[in-house]
Amino acid sequence: MSIKISETLTFECETGNYHTFCPISCVAWLYQKIEDSFFLVVGTKTCGYFLQNALGVMIFAEPRYAMAELEEGDISAQLNDYQELKRLCLQIKKDRNPSVIVWIGTCTTEIIKMDLEGMAPKLENEIEIPIIVARANGLDYAFTQGEDTVLAAIAHRCPEQEDLIDNKHKNGNKSIDKLFSFLPIETEKKNKQSIINSKNKTPLVLFGSLPSTVASQLSLELNRQSINVSGWLPAQRYTDLPILGKNVYVCGVNPFLSRTATTLMRRRKCKLIGAPFPIGPDGTRAWIEEICSAFGIKTQGLEEREQQIWESLKNYLNLVRGKSVFFMGDNLLEISLARFLIRCGMIVYEIGIPYMDKRYQAAELTLLQTTCKKMSIPMPRIVEKPDNYNQIQRMRELQPDLAITGMAHANPLEARGINTKWSVEFTFAQIHGFTNAKDVLELVTRPLRRNNNLENLGWTDLVKER
Amino acid sequence: MKLAYWMYAGPAHIGTLRVASSFKNVHAIMHAPLGDDYFNVMRSMLERERDFTPVTASIVDRHVLARGSQEKVVDNIFRKDKQERPNLIVLTPTCTSSILQEDLQNFVDRASTISDSDVILADVNHYRVNELQAADRTLEQVVRYYLDKARRQGTLQLSLTDQPSANIIGVFTLGFHNQHDCRELKRLLKDLGIEINQIIPEGGFVENLHQLPKAWFNLVPYREVGLMTAKYLEKEFGMSYISTTPMGVVDIANCIRQIEEQINKLSPILLKKKVNYEPYIDEQTRFISQAAWFSRSIDCQNLTGKKAVVFGDATHAACITKILACEMGIRVSCAGTYCKHDEEWFKEQVQNFCDEILVTDDHTEVGDMIARIEPSAIFGTQMERHIGKRLDIPCGVISSPVHIQNFTLGYRPFLGYEGTNQVADLVYNSFTLGMEDHLLEIFGGHDTKEVITKSLSTDSDLTWNSESQLELNKIPGFVRGKIKRNTEKFARQNGIVNITIETMYAAKEALNA
Numbered sequence: 001m002s003i004k005i006s007e008t009l010t011f012e013c014e015t016g017n018y019h020t021f022c023p024i025s026c027v028a029w030l031y032q033k034i035e036d037s038f039f040l041v042v043g044t045k046t047c048g049y050f051l052q053n054a055l056g057v058m059i060f061a062e063p064r065y066a067m068a069e070l071e072e073g074d075i076s077a078q079l080n081d082y083q084e085l086k087r088l089c090l091q092i093k094k095d096r097n098p099s100v101i102v103w104i105g106t107c108t109t110e111i112i113k114m115d116l117e118g119m120a121p122k123l124e125n126e127i128e129i130p131i132i133v134a135r136a137n138g139l140d141y142a143f144t145q146g147e148d149t150v151l152a153a154i155a156h157r158c159p160e161q162e163d164l165i166d167n168k169h170k171n172g173n174k175s176i177d178k179l180f181s182f183l184p185i186e187t188e189k190k191n192k193q194s195i196i197n198s199k200n201k202t203p204l205v206l207f208g209s210l211p212s213t214v215a216s217q218l219s220l221e222l223n224r225q226s227i228n229v230s231g232w233l234p235a236q237r238y239t240d241l242p243i244l245g246k247n248v249y250v251c252g253v254n255p256f257l258s259r260t261a262t263t264l265m266r267r268r269k270c271k272l273i274g275a276p277f278p279i280g281p282d283g284t285r286a287w288i289e290e291i292c293s294a295f296g297i298k299t300q301g302l303e304e305r306e307q308q309i310w311e312s313l314k315n316y317l318n319l320v321r322g323k324s325v326f327f328m329g330d331n332l333l334e335i336s337l338a339r340f341l342i343r344c345g346m347i348v349y350e351i352g353i354p355y356m357d358k359r360y361q362a363a364e365l366t367l368l369q370t371t372c373k374k375m376s377i378p379m380p381r382i383v384e385k386p387d388n389y390n391q392i393q394r395m396r397e398l399q400p401d402l403a404i405t406g407m408a409h410a411n412p413l414e415a416r417g418i419n420t421k422w423s424v425e426f427t428f429a430q431i432h433g434f435t436n437a438k439d440v441l442e443l444v445t446r447p448l449r450r451n452n453n454l455e456n457l458g459w460t461d462l463v464k465e466r
Numbered sequence: 467m468k469l470a471y472w473m474y475a476g477p478a479h480i481g482t483l484r485v486a487s488s489f490k491n492v493h494a495i496m497h498a499p500l501g502d503d504y505f506n507v508m509r510s511m512l513e514r515e516r517d518f519t520p521v522t523a524s525i526v527d528r529h530v531l532a533r534g535s536q537e538k539v540v541d542n543i544f545r546k547d548k549q550e551r552p553n554l555i556v557l558t559p560t561c562t563s564s565i566l567q568e569d570l571q572n573f574v575d576r577a578s579t580i581s582d583s584d585v586i587l588a589d590v591n592h593y594r595v596n597e598l599q600a601a602d603r604t605l606e607q608v609v610r611y612y613l614d615k616a617r618r619q620g621t622l623q624l625s626l627t628d629q630p631s632a633n634i635i636g637v638f639t640l641g642f643h644n645q646h647d648c649r650e651l652k653r654l655l656k657d658l659g660i661e662i663n664q665i666i667p668e669g670g671f672v673e674n675l676h677q678l679p680k681a682w683f684n685l686v687p688y689r690e691v692g693l694m695t696a697k698y699l700e701k702e703f704g705m706s707y708i709s710t711t712p713m714g715v716v717d718i719a720n721c722i723r724q725i726e727e728q729i730n731k732l733s734p735i736l737l738k739k740k741v742n743y744e745p746y747i748d749e750q751t752r753f754i755s756q757a758a759w760f761s762r763s764i765d766c767q768n769l770t771g772k773k774a775v776v777f778g779d780a781t782h783a784a785c786i787t788k789i790l791a792c793e794m795g796i797r798v799s800c801a802g803t804y805c806k807h808d809e810e811w812f813k814e815q816v817q818n819f820c821d822e823i824l825v826t827d828d829h830t831e832v833g834d835m836i837a838r839i840e841p842s843a844i845f846g847t848q849m850e851r852h853i854g855k856r857l858d859i860p861c862g863v864i865s866s867p868v869h870i871q872n873f874t875l876g877y878r879p880f881l882g883y884e885g886t887n888q889v890a891d892l893v894y895n896s897f898t899l900g901m902e903d904h905l906l907e908i909f910g911g912h913d914t915k916e917v918i919t920k921s922l923s924t925d926s927d928l929t930w931n932s933e934s935q936l937e938l939n940k941i942p943g944f945v946r947g948k949i950k951r952n953t954e955k956f957a958r959q960n961g962i963v964n965i966t967i968e969t970m971y972a973a974k975e976a977l978n979a
Contacts, residue, residue: 022500045476046592071593072594107526141500411510
């Protein structure tokens with residue numbers, strides 16, 4: 001092992017000419033996650049066509065999202081924005097009766113400076129449905145960052161801790177105690193029970209939208225360490241938003257939630273637990289450990305649990321060990337995935353990433369560094385705002401065993417004999433926690449396994465020389 | 467503002483990009499924010515394209531918003547010129563860039579002085595035209611640009627080819643079965659002894675466009691794209707064009723007769739002879755294509771008077787309506803199109819072949835119409851297929867917008883004599899499936915055994931606590947049964963009686979590993 005290992009992380013920044021999804025795509029998973037919501041994308045045909053094509057069949061399932069399609073009269077301000085939005089929102093209220101309407105601002109509303117934030121509170125009062133505004137536009141953000149803008153906006157609507165505690169105190173101490181004073185033993189028992197169950201008296205709120213099964217898997221892992229998760233942002237229903245406040249600890253489950261984290265810290269005064277993200281068994285363990293240490297709890301059986309998961313991944317690890325990966329970068333999960341794949345024994349040539357928040361991802365970056373050292377492989381280069389054209393030139397030289405890339409490049413790369421995995425699948429698949437580590441490797445190894453089957457046919461390169 | 471869930475035709479820039487990327491060695495640069503380049507995804511996925519889509523974006527971001535694009539667009543054009551050495555770069559505005567009102571023409575002028583490629587600005591208004599109109603316009607614009615250029619340089623070729631020849635105009639990428647149609651048209655023209663001068667835009671080189679006027683006539687197979695170009699060529703060079711879509715036995719014959727007329731205008735002078743295609747039409751109609759025979763057969767007799775609804779782009783909806791009504795004796799209750807800009811033509815075409823006409827681009831209106839009519843079969847787009855699914859009515863897909871399954875690997879033209887066979891199959895299969903379904907319903911399903919043996923697990927010894935029950939209910943229906951069985955199997959193996967959420971996940975981990 002005589003590879004020289006650079007100690008520091010190096011960040012490069014290219015031209016930003018890269019392919020990714022528009023951040024309004026977040027409505028696709030958020031409307032499914034928040035069951036009583038309705039997402040209204042205020043934009044043009046271009047946005048609508050993107051949603052309809054990117055979301056495929058979902059559009060036919062009577063989705064709880066729609067376009068408020070801007071027409072020429074809206075752009076040239078011949079029509080009154082407020083009246084127009086009111087008309088559409090009343091129709092939505094009538095047809096679907098949601099508990100919340102989320103307006104997604106787009107590039108067009110930015111350019112014509114439509115004052116969505118100003119109109120929302122007024123309209124909210126008038127139609128009596130909460131209206132949340134998130135500016136998830138392609139001028140400022142990439143793909144998954146759309147969820148970040150929505151969650152940051154929702155964070156403002158979470159109930160405040162103090163009020164509720166005060167109420168509870170009043171009710172709990174006086175009226176209820178008096179009423180049920182003949183049952184003292186029962187109440188005490190209950191209190192004791194909940195204290196035994198969870199050692200954390202300060203509440204813990206996790207943020208990031210995950211399928212409900214994955215959310216309960218993660219909650220369960222924390223329960224095993226006797227930590228009680230008091231709420232999720234977002235919850236399954238808008239009406240169940242978690243309580244936030246000074247004493248609340250918060251921790252992110254996804255690497256692209258830096259605005260939400262900032263909002264929770266600065267505006268809601270929560271305490272942020274900086275941790276690597278629970279992707280891969282190594283990440284999950286580190287994530288749990290950081291949370292436990294914030295609560296002063298010693299973890300139990302975590303090492304064995306991680307070991308056991310690695311054990312169960314053996315077959316996949318044999319496939320990936322020593323293989324090289326190139327992340328073109330489009331969804332901000334790249335650092336965590338690269339870290340996990342390095343731990344699996346892969347070599348990462350390049351981590352392209354749309355945007356790198358070094359503070360929010362600090363713990364993840366540190367874990368990446370230690371993982372590289374541990375596995376004795378060189379630190380990969382991290383390329384922010386990559387340039388797809390340059391990346392393809394680099395890939396031609398490096399000939400990686402696997403390129404993790406968007407769909408625009410996947411088929412052309414395959415035709416040139418480079419195995420690819422669509423990066424978007426990592427966004428929609430269940431990849432968090434111990435239980436789902438397998439799913440990540442299932443995705444990563446699929447092209448490798450497929451090609452093991454086709455290996456001897458002799459037709460890997462399928463383009464004619466020009 | 468309009469509340470919209472779905473649209474039939476895409477935004478204008480998609481049309482421009484489809485034309486630009488159909489030509490060989492033409493590169494399009496979109497003036498667009500991050501994420502607007504999903505055209506590349508569509509092309510790469512739907513067409514299963516092996517090459518990188520020649521479309522990049524000059525990204526409009528916050529800085530551009532604040533200070534204007536300045537050198538950025540010019541730099542990007544220049545860079546692409548050096549990297550790919552294209553013949554032509556098409557700067558494509560998007561809805562975002564068109565409201566920024568930057569002087570893109572100025573960028574184009576500046577860029578064309580420093581780059582080796584030709585550079586043009588696509589001339590489309592995002593708020594007035596849709597994808598199809600924009601494609602039509604862009605194709606005309608490119609052709610006009612190169613013919614003007616050739617005229618200036620004196621390289622324009624106006625002398626006709628020695629043998630009869632034709633240009634096929636309007637075949638392009640992401641078009642509904644366009645690749646197959648193109649092959650079929652080539653075959654048809656070859657059978658008629660007509661050479662292909664050029665096919666544009668698909669696979670054409672812009673540097674060859676100056677040879678367009680050499681053809682004896684232009685063939686425009688689809689209404690939506692190519693007519694503008696054909697009209698321009700007629701006006702400038704006196705080239706006649708034929709815009710009858712050769713779809714269905716009757717219209718193929720019409721189209722061939724028009725071709726005959728064209729050729730016989732010039733042939734007696736140039737070749738000292740006349741052509742007669744009647745024997746060819748007769749032979750093909752009666753013996754090569756199976757469609758004429760099919761409409762005589764007992765199968766087709768059973769379809770007589772059955773109700774159908776047709777919806778799609780103007781070309782396909784009109785042609786299919788005529789095929790159903792005249793060639794198969796099916797009753798078309800409603801024919802419709804989303805090509806509102808071509809309403810007049812459409813109405814004129816289908817007027818006598820259907821009970822009512824619907825011109826709309828609102829899919830809910832189409833859905834309501836179908837629900838009201840309750841036809842035995844629908845012929846429409848991907849959207850109508852889904853409407854049909856919901857209403858339990860079979861649907862044959864006959865027009866864009868379509869999904870990947872309509873970009874078939876196998877040979878499936880809609881035009882020409884082979885096309886008539888394909889259409890007949892499509893129509894017949896849609897109806898029989900409907901009939902089969904109906905019979906099955908009457909006689910109570912295929913396989914009654916299945917119902918009895920379905921529940922293998924005896925749900926006696928295991929109890930699901932309320933949380934795990936709740937969790938189980940969150941799992942999508944189609945896998946719930948499997949998860950339940952697996953969890954119970956795992957519970958039995960491990961002697962667990964009370965199933966909790968923990969058990970469920972433990973089971974998942976154990977069984978998947």
